[in-house]
Amino acid sequence: MTDFITVSDLIRDCHSNAKMKGFWDASQNIPEKVMLVVTELAEGVEAYRNGIVIGEKDCFAEELADAVIRIFDICGYLEIDLEKELREKMKYNKTRPYLHGKKF
Numbered sequence: 001m002t003d004f005i006t007v008s009d010l011i012r013d014c015h016s017n018a019k020m021k022g023f024w025d026a027s028q029n030i031p032e033k034v035m036l037v038v039t040e041l042a043e044g045v046e047a048y049r050n051g052i053v054i055g056e057k058d059c060f061a062e063e064l065a066d067a068v069i070r071i072f073d074i075c076g077y078l079e080i081d082l083e084k085e086l087r088e089k090m091k092y093n094k095t096r097p098y099l100h101g102k103k104f
């Protein structure tokens with residue numbers, strides 16, 4: 001028997017936990033929720049700048065996880081099939097030119 005967790009499973013779990021912890025009681029403002037993803041990424045940049053990449057509280061890896069958890073939570077609330085979006089976008093990206101035609 002194969003035992004694996006899908007992106008959709010993680011989205012359900014993240015959103016369920018966020019609802020249980022009251023994060024959707026305080027606000028359903030999606031732009032605000034998206035900006036909280038950005039704050040996690042900013043925390044990640046600071047951790048990286050301080051050389052705290054993995055293995056410590058508030059390390060770069062943990063902040064990336066926080067950002068993904070917040071994205072999954074938003075997807076759960078809006079019932080976005082992120083697994084499908086990821087597959088389609090990755091397939092499309094493989095057809096794009098080097099650096100997607102940009103300078104960097």
Ligand SMILES: [Mg+2]
Nearest residue numbers: 040043063066
């Ligand atoms: Mg964080």
